[in-house]
Amino acid sequence: MEKNIAYIALFAALVAALGLIPKLTLGFGVPITAQSLGIMLCGTILGAKRGALAVLLLLLLVAMGLPLLAGGRGGLGLFFGVTGGFLIGWPIAAYVTGLIVEKWRTGSIVLVSVIASIIGGIFVTYLFGIVGMAIVLEKTFLESAALMIAFIPGGIVKVIIAGLLTGAIAKARPASLLSRQIKTKP
């Protein structure tokens, strides 16, 4: 129990720390940020529930006004802004990423983590982001979706980093890979 809380707090802090890496805000107001890598890692390393809780903890602190998002941003208003869809999607993205790593036990952990990060960290995150942007920017779903192209190159780099880091932890400290400590039914 205490171990879980410590890991959840640690990964909320990790995502916040990734916000210290300078962001690049695109013309339509959404930044390219290293924090989306943190969302993937929450899922691949902590698993579904703990990963989602770590992201929710971070978002709670952001909603309370702590400047923990890239560029030192915080406040409830962000959830109603152009990046609000992404923020709402982040815990679900971490959950889906973690669920895939928990359930898919065969093959290379690096490959499983990369695929889980693509599905959770890219598809799920982008889906929520596209809907949020379409509402706030008053664009169609397809117009918003087209804007996502700018995030794809960075997204590919991030899923590879998430896969390699998760693989390295699986090798060096298997007990710390909580996503694989969950017992699945035979």
Ligand SMILES: O=C(O)CCCC[C@@H]1SC[C@@H]2NC(=O)N[C@@H]21
């Ligand atoms: O800081 C915020 O307000 C949230 C930013 C969300 C940015 C999204 S996450 C997926 C995609 N990849 C990026 O690097 N940026 C966008």
